Amino acid sequence: MKFNELILRRFSTRKFKEKAVKKSDIVKVLDAARMAPSAVNYQPWHFVIIQKKENLEKLHKTYSRDWFKAAPAVIIACADHSQSWKRSIDGKDSAEIDVAIAVDHLMLQAAELGLGTCWVCNFDTERCAEYFRFPLHISPVALIPIGYPEDDTVPAKKRKPLEDFVHWESLDHSGNLHTPETD
Secondary structure, three states: OOHHHHHHHOOEOOOEOOOOOOHHHHHHHHHHHHOOOOHHHOOOEEEEEEOOHHHHHHHHOOOOOHHHHOOOEEEEEEEEOOOOOEOOOOOOEOHHHHHHHHHHHHHHHHHHOOOEEOOEOOOOHHHHHHHOOOOOOEEEEEEEEEEOEOOOOOOOOOOOOHHHOOOOOOEOOOOOEOOOOOO
16 A cells, blocks of 8 residues: 555444454564654553453553443553653653654554554543553653444544644744745
């Protein structure tokens, strides 16, 4: 599958079949995350795979949407702040940015394998860290439910036009798009 087809193929899946995800597919997805770039190549991430019923039930207490409860597996994507690069000028910690890039790789690989995923960021991170006994330097960044989509019809994507967010060289003071005078 070509890259432009793959990025169109990936969508936020919120209806899953009652079918376990093959361990070999989860490993492929995680290997794609492993290949993601990170600041100074520190790779400050951990991925916790949740498949057992009792652990899924704990996770459901951190994000209680009905559709989420139907996912046969969930990947907790975590940032390791003890392993991340920090920018010297202002101390900006790259961990969550690096995890986001890795999750994007993971989700694209899942789409190529016919698996559905959804990025969940609106969950109780403190409760999640407590339930799964994360040390203080590890923070959960996202929950990624993963499974076989009930319906794999790709919905239309609602995206802003390029003109709304691409700026050539600078923004003027009014916030209007500034474009180069010549190509």
